[in-house]
Structure formats: C-alpha cells, structure tokens
Amino acid sequence: MNKLRAIQLFVRLAELGSFTRVAEQLNTSKSVISKEVSRLEEDLGVRLLHRTTRNVQLTHAGEGYLQRAREILAQLEAADSFVQDLQQVPRGRLKINAPMALGITELSRMFADFMRAYPDIELDIHLGDEDVDLVEQGFDLGFRASSQPLDLAYVGRPLTRFGYHVCAAPQYLQQHEPIVSVDDLRSHNCFEYSYFKGRNVWPLDEGVSIGGTLRVNSVIFMLSAIKSGLGLGLVPEFLCREALASGELAEVLPNARKPELTLYALYPARHFVPARVLQCIDFLEAWFLRQR
Amino acid sequence: MNKLRAIQLFVRLAELGSFTRVAEQLNTSKSVISKEVSRLEEDLGVRLLHRTTRNVQLTHAGEGYLQRAREILAQLEAADSFVQDLQQVPRGRLKINAPMALGITELSRMFADFMRAYPDIELDIHLGDEDVDLVEQGFDLGFRASSQPLDLAYVGRPLTRFGYHVCAAPQYLQQHEPIVSVDDLRSHNCFEYSYFKGRNVWPLDEGVSIGGTLRVNSVIFMLSAIKSGLGLGLVPEFLCREALASGELAEVLPNARKPELTLYALYPARHFVPARVLQCIDFLEAWFLRQR
DNA sequence: ACGTCTGTTTCCATTTTGAAAACAACTGGT
DNA sequence: ACCAGTTGTTTTCAAAATGGAAACAGACGT
Structure with a gap:
C-alpha cells in the first residue's frame, strides 16, 4: 500500500462523497480507490467510512482522521515547496547587522559580490557597534567578531579569523x-x-x-x-x-603576542530558517574561503 | 515510489549517516535505500544529501526537509494513534454540565448506564441551571434544552424532544x-x-x-x-x-398548545475533539433513541 | 598501490498494481 | 412490489514496480 496516496484518496473521497466520482476526477478506476482506501483502513485497524450503495459517510474515527490528514498533506506540500524554492533564485529582503569598521571594509566588498550574485535579494544593512538583539530588532543575520565561541540563542558560523x-x-x-x-x-x-x-x-x-x-x-x-x-x-x-x-x-611591536578574533555570521536559532538566509550564509562561507 | 516510506528512510538515513547501516537496521538491502531516497530526490527535484564514499551529509535543502519530515511523521503517527485509541475502551475524565432537574431524572439513569458501559471513564458532573461557559469552565460536554437551534461556538447534537x-x-x-x-x-x-x-x-x-x-x-x-x-x-x-x-x-389543560423543547448535547467546537467525548455523544444518541 | 569500505547500478525473479468486467447490494421511481 | 440503475467490491490477468544479489565505481587509509 502507498499510504500517502491512500490518505490523499481518503481525503478526496471524504470531500466528494463517492468512490466513482473520485475515480473519475483522477482518471482511474474505482477499484483502485476502493482497494487503496480499504488497505488504509486495514492498516489502521479502523473503519473510516460507512458505505451504503447510495452514499459514503465518515465514521467518527474518519472525521478525526480527515482533519489530521488534511493538515499532514498541507505540511507535506509546504515541505516540498520549501526545498524546491531553495533551488530557485532566492528573493526577498535580508536585514543585516554588522560592525561599522567591518562593514565599511571587507563586508562592503563581500556584499557587492553578493548583490551581483543574487540580484533579486534586497539588502537592508545596519552598521553599528552597539550590542543589538537580532531577534528583537528583526535582523535575519548579524556579524560578530569574538574570541570565544558565541552567544546561545543564535547559530554561529565561523567565517574567517583576523588579528x-x-x-x-x-x-x-x-x-x-x-x-x-x-x-x-x-x-x-x-x-x-x-x-x-x-x-x-x-x-x-x-x-x-x-x-x-x-x-x-x-x-x-x-x-x-x-x-x-x-x-x-x-x-x-x-x-x-x-x-x-x-x-x-x-x-x-610586530612580534608582541596579540589576540586573534574569529568573525562569525550569526542568525537567530528559529524553528525554520528562511531559505534566503541559508543561501546567504552559504555564500558568505564560500566568499571568505576564496579570500584566503 | 512509496513517498512516505522514502521520507522515513531519508530521516533514518540522516540520523544514522550511512545507507549501509539503515539497510542493516531495517533488514533490507542497501540498494533499496539508495533507490528509494534517490526517487524521493528526483520527485522533489532537489538533492537532499551529499554522498561521498566515506560519509553522507545533509545539504541545506536536506536539513530543512529533515525538520519538516520529522514533524510530518510525528503527526501521522499521532493521527494513527488517534483513530486506534478511538477503538479502545475510552478512558480519562469527562467534565459534564447539565440542568439540575434533568440531571436528577433522565440523565441520572442515562449516566448510570454509561458508567456501566465505560467503567474506565471518570465522570465529573456539575448540575446547575445557571448559564455557564463550557470552554471557560473546562467542560467537555453540556446539556441544554432549547426550542431554537443553538449557540454558535458549540457543536450541538439533538438527543430527544420533550414537552x-x-x-x-x-x-x-x-x-x-x-x-x-x-x-x-x-x-x-x-x-x-x-x-x-x-x-x-x-x-x-x-x-x-x-x-x-x-x-x-x-x-x-x-x-x-x-x-x-x-x-x-x-x-x-x-x-x-x-x-x-x-x-x-x-x-x-391537557389540550392547550405548549412548547416543545429539544434536548441538545453541546461540546466546544475545538480543533480536535477528544475521543472519549465523541464516544460519549455516540452513547447518548443511542441511549435516547432506545428510550423512544 | 592496494585493499576495503562506501553508495550506485544492473539484472531478473517476485510481488504488487491497475483497468475492465463481473458481482453484489441497495435505492428510488413507477 | 418490483425492476432498473447506481453504487462499492471482488475477480482476473497483463503490466509495472519492487527488492535482493552481485557487479560496479569511487574514495579513503595504510
């Protein structure tokens, strides 16, 4: 049994209320619908629909399953679109925070390249050396130079080191x-x-x-x-x-021992990170690697 | 392709980091894993994993898909359990509100039968004729006698009529x-x-x-x-x-025209109605039908 | 350079699938 | 009350998909 398709058929069946009509709509035979839905019921060990010759109606179990099935299918579709959108040219706005000095020098060159590579992304860059809360201020991405690893609520990717x-x-x-x-x-x-x-x-x-x-x-x-x-x-x-x-x-004093800092790209550790942020970070990593 | 299984395999693969180990764990051949995951990638049009001979690592798309896939699988499992639990003897607590007079007469007999039929359900019955907000007070179920249909935020099932x-x-x-x-x-x-x-x-x-x-x-x-x-x-x-x-x-005045009321069982129109509530309402309907 | 471990591909027997037709069950109209 | 028309289910059998074994190809460590 193809459970996923079985679920899709079940949802359609619940909507149309007829095996025959589902079969027509999907250009297939009703035996397929019947068998597949039966197999789903068998797999669950639960009858989802009451069938009479005149109409098909949901059992209580079927009603509950229908609601959940709809959500699951919607999420699956969202997941599929997510990875497919990732392949597309990213678009949208990226709000970025960076230290002033770094932004004026290295990053200005970097972002010039980035904008050339992703012409459909709008950048909203805020340079400043004050401590800012990325999430609170709605930043997608921040840059921090630090000797220790990092803050906690953020994911940090090391980009380069400098002295x-x-x-x-x-x-x-x-x-x-x-x-x-x-x-x-x-x-x-x-x-x-x-x-x-x-x-x-x-x-x-x-x-x-x-x-x-x-x-x-x-x-x-x-x-x-x-x-x-x-x-x-x-x-x-x-x-x-x-x-x-x-x-x-x-x-x-060229020989005096001096600190070395690591430059990190930080982004809020959200549940789902937007595709364009991930794309941007990939670009950052590649760019700094190329600079070596 | 069995997409659902493909997704399960992909999640396992991401966890174990090796086609061979997944195959071992599932007592199948690695060709199956390889083929199915490839088919999933083909279906999505996206590469989910970077394969080298030494290890398997997620692409960014793969990471995003993994998170979502995990949620989807968990929800599917929850949906399956839901309908299966519905078949089981329901258990848990039911908090019920009913008019005093009705509770003392009809409903007391009804609930005696109910408790005999479902010994694993705990009843918490509150009798009273004041207007109560079912949701606010945490009631799973309420009884109302009314001539018109009903309130709006609740699902109402007519049980019986009386004069x-x-x-x-x-x-x-x-x-x-x-x-x-x-x-x-x-x-x-x-x-x-x-x-x-x-x-x-x-x-x-x-x-x-x-x-x-x-x-x-x-x-x-x-x-x-x-x-x-x-x-x-x-x-x-x-x-x-x-x-x-x-x-x-x-x-x-036996021949004077008098109102007829319908007794409704009400339950909050929540997103997911607990199984025991649905079971209870089924019982109610059947019981009152039998009383005719 | 080799051996070994990886994932992929090929091959073919086996299983599963799906459309059509036969079937069974029920409804609604006459 | 009956019959015709629908409905969902089952059967049939050819076609398609699947899965395991083995051959294959590539990369790493020694």
Missing part, C-alpha cells in the same frame, strides 16, 4: 621616542576604542595599560587620527592592511 | 375553582421558575400572565410544592411523567 596590529604613522614614530618593548607604550599617545572590552588595557603579551588624548567609538575615525600622525592605535588587520602595505602606516 | 405539562395535586384542584381555559390560570396560585425565559408568562396557546406565592430556581423544589397541594406548575414532561401516571398529580 590586530599596533599602528602609527611613520611621521609620529620619527618624532617620538622609539618603541621597542610593550612597556614603552605607557609613555605614548595611545588611542582608545570605546567599545573595546579591555578598555584601556591593550592585550599585548601580558597586557599593558595605555592612555592618550583620544577615546572614540569608531575605529575608522581613530585610523584617520593615526594616519595624521597624532598617535598610536590597536587596529584590526583588515582595516590597516592596505595602509601598512603602502607605507602610509607602520607597524609597531 | 411541558401544567400539573397540580388532585387535592388542590378539588379545593379551588375548576380550570377550563387558559385564562382561568390568572386567578390561581401558579408557581414561577426563576430561570424560565418567559418569566411570569406561561407559553400556553397565546401566552398567559400568571402569578403565585412561589418563585424558585429549582423545578424539583417546585414539584414538591405542587405535590403538597399548594399550587400549579408548568413542569417538564420527564419530571412529572411518573407522578401523572400514578395519579399523584393531575394534568390541567
């Missing part, structure tokens, strides 16, 4: 005392990032308390200040990579 | 003026039932305003007062049948 560099403008280094050990930083103008969890302690080797004339909640702003030769900063690799390569900035 | 009689004790009739027309009632001591919707107008022929020295919210109480020869009452048939037959009471 930090202590950077300064060559001009600043010329005009100030040389920096050869971590402790030398104490007497320099070290900029502080407001949201940095260590506050005024930079995690170099065993850690060093720093101080300076700038405290700002934007690493981008800090970077311009550094480029202007005003002081030193602990800057994420992806932000200073270019400036270091071009000589616009110089690295200080 | 009313104007009754008095022979002693009362001897000691008072004879009653030959409906209007004669105006000068008699007519008892009033508090919950009666017509209040002090008895629905005899075109209706007649009555008055008397007793107004009570229990027809049983009223009946004893009538039996004591204190006055007249409009009494439901099922309450006075015995007393009329034995001569303890006499009927007045």
